[in-house]
Amino acid sequence: MTDNGSHSAAELLAVMSSRSLEDGQTVFAGVGIPLLAATLAQRIHAPGLTILFEGGVLGPFIVPGELPPSTNEQRCTRQANMVLSNTDVLLLLQRGYVDIGFMGGAQIDRYGNLNSSYIGDAENPKIRLPGTGGGNDIASLTRMIVSMIHEKRRFVEAVDFVTSTGYWHGGTSRSDSGLTTGGPYRVITDLAVLGFDEETRRMKVEALHDGVEPDQVQDATGFELMFDDEIGRTEPPTADELAVLREMDPDRVYIA
């Protein structure tokens, strides 16, 4: 992993993801970077943020040093406001109570379609991946933030399999398919913060991290990126942000 100075790539992803969250939002988060990002946001600038776990947890309070190993185990329910069935927590997405869902994936394409099912041909795959889980539901029903390491083998011309629909074939094709709400909101990598063009729905670079040049991002991407006329620069992680992350994950299970 890239290490921009005094922090790891994982820490950079967590910090940049957390800054994409706003106070008062309700956020669907998995364990790892998403949960760290959401917890960091609660501590720094979004005290009224509500976290949801796919295992059926609404409004947990994460205890530093006791990060849950998955979102479906009892450790997730610590001091939660409510536990409910997986079905019902996922239906909150469909009903519209969720503002942001965090996602990952093995591959992403220019329209934000994600693959977490098959590497190679689905009929005869090179690798059978673990599958969608609630990922497809998040991608279908709310705005998603994708958090990924920026590599050419991950940012591909065409995903081998559309597990989670982004802007599909671009333009209005997503809403034409029946997915009339949500869609990819941001892609946050260790190189840049990316968004999607309003019209074509192609991925575009919004801001570069400290010390990263545009070519470096394009070189790490398997398709042609759009660049804003004036490309922003993200502020590097602050000491406060890094301190919170390291307090949350003292054993560096996720932030190494």
Add this chain to the structure above:
Amino acid sequence: MTDNGSHSAAELLAVMSSRSLEDGQTVFAGVGIPLLAATLAQRIHAPGLTILFEGGVLGPFIVPGELPPSTNEQRCTRQANMVLSNTDVLLLLQRGYVDIGFMGGAQIDRYGNLNSSYIGDAENPKIRLPGTGGGNDIASLTRMIVSMIHEKRRFVEAVDFVTSTGYWHGGTSRSDSGLTTGGPYRVITDLAVLGFDEETRRMKVEALHDGVEPDQVQDATGFELMFDDEIGRTEPPTADELAVLREMDPDRVYIA
């Protein structure tokens, strides 16, 4: 009300209804005669009978002298095995967990259609009745036992309004309408026990109560009844049965 000797008409209905229940069945019962009938069956011949209340109660144990005033109040939950939402208890009918539902109504016709909505024209009714409640769901989704006082104004040529579909227009019309399960099973009155012809689905007399003659039943009915070639005779309520009823309802709220 008719009083056949040493018991009231209500007691007769409760006893005859209880005898239509079999051990092991799951029964949807309202307060009043249905609940008395089900409780009586549990005490006399069907200890494994399960009672359901529309308010959301599964397997209550009714305490003598503490009959609940409706099926939607806390008294119904006394020592119940489970309480659940109204929606979920009614969905048990649709899923198929219920064997028998008890019903009443202001009017019934030859095909077992029931009216509990309007007397007169629905557009301009003489009487607006309280409505279906779960009655339509019971009639639509399981076998029903109707328990009514036998009067010409109740047993009518055509109900003013089909609140709860019985065999609809007779023949296969019920299942043609989409109601492929259940249907009227028995009508129990203070004069007789009635069923429905297998083919035409017309109401027919199966057995007469003690001291009742066929003409008396036909005279109390606003449409032409079918009679079995050999009409049975019901056994009068036993002292045991009446004793249980009077223990359950010592103030004679329902059995007067």
Add this chain to the structure above:
Amino acid sequence: MTKPYADLRRETETRDRSLREKVMSLEEAAALVDDGDHVALGGCTLSRTPMAMIWALIRARKKDLVVSRSITSTEGDLLYGSGASRHVMTSWFSQGIVWGVSRVMRHYTETGRAIFEEWSHMAMGVRYRAGAMGVPFIPVRSMLGSDLTGRIDGPKEMACPFTGDRLLLVPALNPDVALIHVQRCDAYGNAQMDGLPFMDADIAMAANRVILTTERIVSNSQIRRAPDRTRIPFITVDAVVEAPYGCAPHECYGVYEPFLPNLDAYAALIGRDAEAGVKEYLERYVYQPRDWVAYLDLLGMDNVIDAARRGRSVYND
């Protein structure tokens, strides 16, 4: 009747769903309800009726509300009689089995001055559930063949594309406001109910605003000690009002049973003259009292004590 999905999503998105204190008075909560709103009521018949909030809406002279509920009892009479609603959507409408058919409901509907839109009980529940799930309909196998479907707005028959079965698609209900009374909740609106759940969880999730009245407000940390008992999450709630005996003269599971003397007196009053009776009751019990406690005082200390003694008896076993 089915709200377009884009509207449902936009309305929900613009709500403040954050963890924040929402405690207010009955009067302040009443201001969250607009004339003409579809107001769904929690509870069923005489149980967990959000009476204090209905009382507050009538006092605030709300008009043209469409009111929906699982089963409707005397609160429906008061809504008709006060003019707060001329349209009740429910499966059964009467004071209760022991008092017989509602004279007030009969009076207003038979004279064409109010609508009682009748759905089967299960269909009402499935409509709220569809609303809670964010789908425009759910199929049911009920109401087919009956005359009910001809007098209501919405259901559509369909042949199942999987099985060929004839089904009735019942449209989702997404009420503008839900009024729900609970035994306890915190200041953020996390509610934990005991006993019969009725349709309340689905109604809260389906609605666009939720007003909770509660016997008492407990700490958030008490809620968080038993998160598996929370039935309504704070993200759905817009107002929390502490209203002790907030269902009176109806019941609240484990806290009080119905106030029978009041219900008997009401039945006698409307039995003499439905319209004059309900208006007299409204004047005396709804408009005149200074506040909710003054209303309870009218019900009488002996009745409060008796209803509470019977109410908590469910926990004596």
Add this chain to the structure above:
Amino acid sequence: MTKPYADLRRETETRDRSLREKVMSLEEAAALVDDGDHVALGGCTLSRTPMAMIWALIRARKKDLVVSRSITSTEGDLLYGSGASRHVMTSWFSQGIVWGVSRVMRHYTETGRAIFEEWSHMAMGVRYRAGAMGVPFIPVRSMLGSDLTGRIDGPKEMACPFTGDRLLLVPALNPDVALIHVQRCDAYGNAQMDGLPFMDADIAMAANRVILTTERIVSNSQIRRAPDRTRIPFITVDAVVEAPYGCAPHECYGVYEPFLPNLDAYAALIGRDAEAGVKEYLERYVYQPRDWVAYLDLLGMDNVIDAARRGRSVYND
């Protein structure tokens, strides 16, 4: 895939749904499962997995089971490796985030010897819920546009007759058998679960037979003192088996957390050689032990004590 309604109703009608004792051994309960059955598993990932019953089915040499679950962890590996199932229907299949993708799942699916039928997590839940409600489908607004719908049997797109929205109708799942592990139930099968509910209540209602394993069997009168805590009613249950630590090495809320040393050792074993590894694990932990307690003995007293200490800590606050 959708069971015809007439079959569903007939199968349910012929079940003995009366209040009767159903306590039996794991071996007796295993006899209620037929080769080829669709078996739905309660819990999710490492939580409340009905491991003891799965263990008993593998020991009973069941074959060709179609297994469905919310999210599948190591129990899926054991079902593939033993040949008990070659078809798992789930939304995510891997030991767990910290151990990465399942080598066993990869091995069996990539060589075409087993099927992993992938549905979205919400769609799995809605399918069970439709089954529980007795309807042939429920619409969802998910999975549209994706390649998932092309590789599974069943969903159909449709234009909503109310709103015109494009919807995906997901067909009901009515499993032949549900295996569900709970903290406590009575001898009749009234189950009260604590903590995360997962999809268990819907699965139990949807299935045609239910086998409950339980940490302990409590009296029916204990259940009846808190009927609002019952989540699975006895009318749906066919067998009750007391199996302490019945989810080991997975967790049971409030009773024990996962047995991490066993899970780490398992991951290392299959990391070396997926097929040989899972077969070695099966031999040692499933086939050889005399009984379930002998299996726990293999997991080790120190691990039992440690998992239980961590497990009950949720109630220390």
